[in-house]
Amino acid sequence: MKLQTNLLAPEEASRVYGRRGGRRVLHAMLPTGAYDWLRGYRLRFNASEVGRGWHGLVARLLGLTARSGVLSGLHYTLFSREFDREHRAVLAARARHVEDVYAGRGNLYMLRRNIHRIEKGLIMKPARPIFALAMIEETVRAFGDCLLRAPAGQAQDIVSLQWADQILQAYFERVDSHPIVARARAAYDAIIARDAATVADTRARVPFKRGSPDGLPSIEAMEAMALHRRSVRWYLDRPVPRDVIDRAVDVAGYSPTACNRQPFRFEIFDTPEAVSRVGAIPKGTPGWLHQIPCFLVIIGKFEAFRFERDRHIPYIDGCLAAMSLIYALEAQGVSSCCVNFPDYADTERRMAETLGLPPWERAVMCLAIGYPDPDEPVPFSQKLPLESLRRYNHFGTPG
Structure with missing residues (x-):
C-alpha cells in the first residue's frame, strides 16, 4: 500500500x-x-x-x-444498502424509457429491438402469413417519433432509421391482409410521405445470404492471437492514433447484442490530463496510471430497457463488445488491460460526476490502452484448463 x-x-x-x-x-x-x-x-x-x-x-x-x-x-x-445504486439506476432508466415511448420523443432502443424481432420473423421457416400483430403499430409509431427528432441533432440515428424503413417495407410486402396491418401500413405510408428524404438509402439493409467469404482467420490464427494477448500494464511513450482506436471500435460494434440494441457507449480519453483524471477513479490503477497513453470507459445505457429483467444486459453486451475491441486493438499492435470497476458508492459517484452521466447510465468497466513496452514483463496468468471450462449434455439438481 x-x-x-x-x-x-x-x-x-x-x-x-x-x-x-x-x-x-x-x-x-x-x-x-x-x-x-x-x-x-x-x-x-x-x-x-x-x-x-x-x-x-x-x-x-x-x-x-x-x-x-x-x-x-x-x-x-x-442490513445492506449495496443494491441501492442499481435500484435507482434501473428505476430512472424505466422512467426515461416509458417517457420516451409515450411522450412521443421516440426511444431508438425500443425501435431497434422491435425491428430486429420483425427481421427475425422475416427469416423464420416456415414463413408465417401474418406475424408481429402485437407490436407492429407500436413499432411504426416509434419509427415516426424517432424520425421527427432525427433532423434536430440526432443524425447518428439515421442509419438505424434507414434499416427500420427497409425492414418495415419488407414486412408490409410479405404479410397477408389484416385490420391491424392495414392501420399500421396507413400510418407508415403517412410517415414516409412526410420524411421519405430522411431515410432515402441506396444500401440494402434487409436479411441476406451470408455466404463464405475468403480471408477469414484460421482457428490457429485465433489461438495465436488469444495466447499472445495479455493484460499489459507498461506502455511506450507513444500516443495511439485515433484512427487505430476508431477502427477497433468499429469492429467492436459488430459484436452480438440482445435484440440489436447495443446499450453501451465507449468514452475515450487520450490526453495526459484526461487520462490522469479519469484513470484515477477506478481502484486498480495506482502505480502505473502515470504512463497510460489512453483510457477507455464502457458506459452501460439502461434506458434501452423497460423492465427489470433486462438489467444485466448493458453489462453483458458492453463486455461482449469489449472483447472484440481488445482483439481488434491487438491485431493493430496495440495492447490493453481491463480495469475492473466494482460497485463502490464513491467511485460510482465520482465517475458519474466526472463524465456527466445521467442516473440511467453506469460505468461497466474500463480499459487501459497503449503500445506495449517490449522490455517489460507481463503476468503469466494461468488460465483454467479445458476440462474446467466446459461440460457436454450435463443435467443435475441445483446444489
Missing part, C-alpha cells in the same frame, strides 16, 4: 484508497498506530478458530436467508 501511494500525489492516493463506512470514521478519528492495530487484530481474529467459527455461522445465516425472496429483500433493506 505505502509503496503504491508513494507513486501518487497525496490527494490522488486519498481518492483511490478512500475508505468506506465505519472504517472511514475510525481512520479519521484514531491515530495511525491505533487504526493499524485494530486492522491487525481483525485479521488475526479472522484467522483464529473463533473467527472461523463466527464466519461459518454468518455463512449459514446468509444461506438460510437466501432461500426466501422475502428474507433476502429484508436483508438488503435492513
Whole structure:
C-alpha cells in the first residue's frame, strides 16, 4: 500500500484508497498506530478458530436467508444498502424509457429491438402469413417519433432509421391482409410521405445470404492471437492514433447484442490530463496510471430497457463488445488491460460526476490502452484448463 501511494500525489492516493463506512470514521478519528492495530487484530481474529467459527455461522445465516425472496429483500433493506445504486439506476432508466415511448420523443432502443424481432420473423421457416400483430403499430409509431427528432441533432440515428424503413417495407410486402396491418401500413405510408428524404438509402439493409467469404482467420490464427494477448500494464511513450482506436471500435460494434440494441457507449480519453483524471477513479490503477497513453470507459445505457429483467444486459453486451475491441486493438499492435470497476458508492459517484452521466447510465468497466513496452514483463496468468471450462449434455439438481 505505502509503496503504491508513494507513486501518487497525496490527494490522488486519498481518492483511490478512500475508505468506506465505519472504517472511514475510525481512520479519521484514531491515530495511525491505533487504526493499524485494530486492522491487525481483525485479521488475526479472522484467522483464529473463533473467527472461523463466527464466519461459518454468518455463512449459514446468509444461506438460510437466501432461500426466501422475502428474507433476502429484508436483508438488503435492513442490513445492506449495496443494491441501492442499481435500484435507482434501473428505476430512472424505466422512467426515461416509458417517457420516451409515450411522450412521443421516440426511444431508438425500443425501435431497434422491435425491428430486429420483425427481421427475425422475416427469416423464420416456415414463413408465417401474418406475424408481429402485437407490436407492429407500436413499432411504426416509434419509427415516426424517432424520425421527427432525427433532423434536430440526432443524425447518428439515421442509419438505424434507414434499416427500420427497409425492414418495415419488407414486412408490409410479405404479410397477408389484416385490420391491424392495414392501420399500421396507413400510418407508415403517412410517415414516409412526410420524411421519405430522411431515410432515402441506396444500401440494402434487409436479411441476406451470408455466404463464405475468403480471408477469414484460421482457428490457429485465433489461438495465436488469444495466447499472445495479455493484460499489459507498461506502455511506450507513444500516443495511439485515433484512427487505430476508431477502427477497433468499429469492429467492436459488430459484436452480438440482445435484440440489436447495443446499450453501451465507449468514452475515450487520450490526453495526459484526461487520462490522469479519469484513470484515477477506478481502484486498480495506482502505480502505473502515470504512463497510460489512453483510457477507455464502457458506459452501460439502461434506458434501452423497460423492465427489470433486462438489467444485466448493458453489462453483458458492453463486455461482449469489449472483447472484440481488445482483439481488434491487438491485431493493430496495440495492447490493453481491463480495469475492473466494482460497485463502490464513491467511485460510482465520482465517475458519474466526472463524465456527466445521467442516473440511467453506469460505468461497466474500463480499459487501459497503449503500445506495449517490449522490455517489460507481463503476468503469466494461468488460465483454467479445458476440462474446467466446459461440460457436454450435463443435467443435475441445483446444489
